[in-house]
Amino acid sequence: MATVMEFTSPADEFPLGTVFENLPEVTVELERLIPHESLIIPYFWVRGAAPEHIEAAFEPHAGVVNIELIDNVENEYLMRAEWEGEYFGVLNALASAEVAVLTGIGTKDGWHFEVRGESRKKISEFRSICQAHDISIEITAVHELLPVQGDTYELTDAQREALVLAFERGYFDTPRETSLEELADELGITQQSLSSRLKRGHRRLIAGALVSE
Structure with a gap:
């Protein structure tokens, strides 16, 4: 795998x-x-x-x-x-x-x-x-890359955790209810690492949900 x-x-x-x-x-x-x-x-x-x-x-x-x-x-x-x-x-x-x-x-x-x-x-x-x-x-x-929703796309545990936490804390809301810095502190990682996980997670979600092979 x-x-x-x-x-x-x-x-x-x-x-x-x-x-x-x-x-x-x-x-x-x-x-x-x-x-x-x-x-x-x-x-x-x-x-x-x-x-x-x-x-x-x-x-x-x-x-x-x-x-x-x-x-x-x-x-x-x-x-x-x-x-x-x-x-x-x-x-x-x-x-x-x-x-x-x-x-x-x-x-x-x-x-x-x-x-x-x-x-x-x-x-x-x-x-x-x-x-x-x-x-x-x-x-x-x-x-390990884990299948999500019937193998439509793959996320790592870390990417899924970051995306779910950002969603739950209102990071994707307008206006935002939390910041990248606050989320990174909660996860115990740097802002750069969190930004990378969110970006890669978004890419895999879009590739699996919106882009056909």
Whole structure:
């Protein structure tokens, strides 16, 4: 059964984490990962800094080939990074185990990843690869994808819990009766983690209920 795992990693463990040394207020969110011959090219969004400061803030890091600004939407900036295949980090470990990245969000306090493997074996393989290459991760949650309403769509336990709590507390009402911060405190997680769970939960609900295969 498909399994979702959440884990954290120190800010400087991931190559893009060098930005937090110069711009500690920014947030970095991975957009998508594209394997390309010997390179892994991650697209990511940067929030919380002026564009003229962003590129210079990403100091050289082992394995990084290039970082460039691609586009911007309001105060969010889409960037692309390339690094050599010889550098083996968390993204390489995920690719080797065939585990997909659902979300990857970084701040000065560290990185939070949500990933999905087609089975628990794939998740275990990823953990073993990290241990073999001394890649520092801390697993915070593991969920099996559960069918909802006759296999129409799938939610993790964490996503279902977040969606139900948000509904019960009036987060989806107009005006809202609670905030993201209050919900995150009640669940004992960060606002970024809660936002990710709500977003992924919404996506699966819409895909299952409104979009046909």
